[in-house]
Amino acid sequence: MTRKTALLFLFLFGTCAFSIERQSNADYRARRVALANEMHVATLILFAPTEAEGPNDLYGFRQDDNFYYLTGWAEPGAALLISSPSQDPTSTPNPRGYTEILFLPAHNSTQEKWTGPKLGPEDPSAPRITGFDKVEPLDKMHDELLRVLPPGRAIVYSDLGSDRETSASTGPLQWLRRTNSFPSFVSFSDVKPLIAKLRTTKDAGEHALVDHAVQASVAAHLAALKAIHPGVTEREISALMQYEFGKRGCERPAYAPIVGSGLYSTVLHYSDDSATLKDGDVVVMDVGGEYSMYASDITRTAPVNGKFTARQREVYDIVLGAQEAAIHAFQIGKSKLTGNSPESLYRIALEYINTHGKDQHGAPLGKYFIHGLGHHVGLNVHDASDPSLPLDKGMVFTLEPGIYIPEEKLGVRIEDMFYVDPAGKLVMMSHGLPRTADEVERAMTTK
Numbered sequence: 001m002t003r004k005t006a007l008l009f010l011f012l013f014g015t016c017a018f019s020i021e022r023q024s025n026a027d028y029r030a031r032r033v034a035l036a037n038e039m040h041v042a043t044l045i046l047f048a049p050t051e052a053e054g055p056n057d058l059y060g061f062r063q064d065d066n067f068y069y070l071t072g073w074a075e076p077g078a079a080l081l082i083s084s085p086s087q088d089p090t091s092t093p094n095p096r097g098y099t100e101i102l103f104l105p106a107h108n109s110t111q112e113k114w115t116g117p118k119l120g121p122e123d124p125s126a127p128r129i130t131g132f133d134k135v136e137p138l139d140k141m142h143d144e145l146l147r148v149l150p151p152g153r154a155i156v157y158s159d160l161g162s163d164r165e166t167s168a169s170t171g172p173l174q175w176l177r178r179t180n181s182f183p184s185f186v187s188f189s190d191v192k193p194l195i196a197k198l199r200t201t202k203d204a205g206e207h208a209l210v211d212h213a214v215q216a217s218v219a220a221h222l223a224a225l226k227a228i229h230p231g232v233t234e235r236e237i238s239a240l241m242q243y244e245f246g247k248r249g250c251e252r253p254a255y256a257p258i259v260g261s262g263l264y265s266t267v268l269h270y271s272d273d274s275a276t277l278k279d280g281d282v283v284v285m286d287v288g289g290e291y292s293m294y295a296s297d298i299t300r301t302a303p304v305n306g307k308f309t310a311r312q313r314e315v316y317d318i319v320l321g322a323q324e325a326a327i328h329a330f331q332i333g334k335s336k337l338t339g340n341s342p343e344s345l346y347r348i349a350l351e352y353i354n355t356h357g358k359d360q361h362g363a364p365l366g367k368y369f370i371h372g373l374g375h376h377v378g379l380n381v382h383d384a385s386d387p388s389l390p391l392d393k394g395m396v397f398t399l400e401p402g403i404y405i406p407e408e409k410l411g412v413r414i415e416d417m418f419y420v421d422p423a424g425k426l427v428m429m430s431h432g433l434p435r436t437a438d439e440v441e442r443a444m445t446t447k
Contacts, residue, residue: 020074020251020292021212023205025131028072031198032100035070036084038194042155043148044082045141045176046191049168051076051115059252064168065379066159066195068293071102073130075118079103079141079172083148099148102132103141142176149183157191196384201394206294206378207419210396211429213291214417216248217241217298218432224285225434225443230304234259234273234283241287250289254296254381258286261304265411266404268371277304282312284411288381295381297398298430299415306444312410313437315403318356318365319412320435322349322401326373332424335391337374343390346373349401359405368405374398377417395420396429 035044048067063074071080083099104121112118119126126135136144149156159167176182202210220241227240238257245253260270261283277283281304288296301316303309308316326345329335334343341347350373354366376385376397383396391397400415417429434443 021209021249022072022074022292023203023209025072027203027205028070029100029131032070032082033098034198035191035194036082036098038197039082039084039155039157039191041084041150042157042189043084043145044080044157044191045145045169045173046070046080046158047169047172048073048078048080049076062252063293064159065293065384066192066199067168069195069199069379071130071132073102074293075104077105077138079138081141081144081148099134100132101134101136101144102126102130103136103138103144105138141172142179142181145176146181146183149186152185154183154186155189156186157189157194159192160188160190162190162192192384193386197386197389199378199383200376200385200389201392202378202396202419203394207394207396209292209294210296210377210417210419212248213245213250213254213289213294213296214298214429215432216245216250216291217288217296218430219248220244220287220289221285221298221300221433222443224287225300225302225440226446228277228283228302228304228444229306230277230279233276234261234264237277237283237285238273238287241285242289245289248289250291252290254288254290258284258299260284260411263406263409265301266406266409267411268404279305280309282308282410282412284413286413286415293379295377295379295383296417296430297375297377297381297400297415298417298433299400299402299413300433300440301412301414302440302444306441308437308441311408312412314357315365315405315410316412316414316437318353319401319403319414320437321356322352322369323399323414323416325349325352326399326401327418327426327428330391330426332420332426333390333392336387337376337391337397338372338387345399349373349399353401353403360407365403365405368403369401370404371400371402374400391420393420393422393424 081101085098107120121137159169161167161170223244224237224241238259256271259273261277262281264270265284284301286299326349329348353369354364357365374397376383396419402413404411419427434440
């Protein structure tokens with residue numbers, strides 16, 4: 001390969017493989033090292049989905065969250081091996097050091113006519129581009145694994161699937177175990193809990209990517225508030241919001257957009273978005289964009305005609321009050337999103353709803369709060385997290401109380417995203433959106 005050809009390839013490769021904003025190689029390596037330390041003298045094998053295994057949608061291939069978290073590699077068909085260092089100098093004649101290898105599939109020139117140029121394992125610049133100590137052909141996975149496994153009992157971590165569902169790793173693992181040379185003394189453990197523990201806390205680079213998605217989605221919600229009026233369809237509002245966050249860099253929605261009016265404002269995961277907005281109803285918009293693999297999740301409720309009725313405003317204010325109660329109760333290192341302990345923000349929000357307002361039969365409204373108060377957000381909109389950990393520095397999550405009363409065709413949800421900053425302060429990332437009923441009404445009439 002001539003120097004000019006090599007430079008052309010690197011340019012073309014960079015534009016296709018790293019078309020999303022990516023953190024530094026050092027950030028991904030730090031995560032691999034942290035995982036190696038959590039594994040305590042064990043080996044990880046993790047496979048990326050193939051093109052056929054990836055999400056079959058209009059947005060194209062999307063990398064597995066855990067694989068991307070550890071590698072920053074967005075292309076299909078790769079694999080990862082990490083071997084944690086031995087801490088016992090007597091365990092082997094030569095104690096093992098930390099090992100990391102990225103395996104890439106061989107070039108397929110026919111396929112690349114359709115998908116564009118790919119980085120191959122034979123390229124001498126592959127370690128520098130990917131940030132790995134070593135890059136090898138995928139065909140060498142078997143031999144490299146046998147080389148790093150210690151004699152005697154060995155533990156191999158991988159994604160073993162869950163709830164009867166397979167993962168991108170389960171098929172290749174079955175193949176490895178069927179080979180005659182694969183040692184019988186190896187036991188397998190699921191790596192997902194270890195990675196979830198790491199993913200619970202976001203680093204500064206992750207926070208910046210989430211914030212980009214949030215601000216793009218804030219702009220989308222503001223545009224939607226100005227476009228809502230009787231006669232417009234839910235699908236028009238959904239399309240407008242996707243356009244607004246898309247032109248600000250988001251590659252796709254972080255989840256199926258929910259725009260539900262009237263009775264459908266009470267349906268939590270309504271995704272048809274097919275009804276026409278009617279005078280006198282409210283519309284719930286649970287819509288967020290994904291930027292460079294990182295999600296956002298924001299919900300606003302608005303009156304279709306621009307003015308809340310007295311009852312709609314009453315319920316809206318109760319939902320907002322429940323969110324405010326949770327915000328004011330937050331204590332770093334103590335508060336949790338779930339549960340019924342005194343530290344549970346869910347319990348605080350539920351108690352607020354139950355002590356403010358009644359339904360048409362005079363009963364408390366708590367029974368109409370039918371979901372959790374919030375969840376962590378990151379590479380997934382319901383991000384991997386360790387539920388045993390209290391809310392602490394670096395965590396990103398939602399607070400989203402809601403009341404849904406089908407017999408009144410009245411659903412209200414207010415959802416904002418929050419971040420615990422390095423000083424331990426709870427910061428509302430979606431602060432640019434109106435939250436009070438008055439602010440929502442003003443935003444709908446202000447041009």
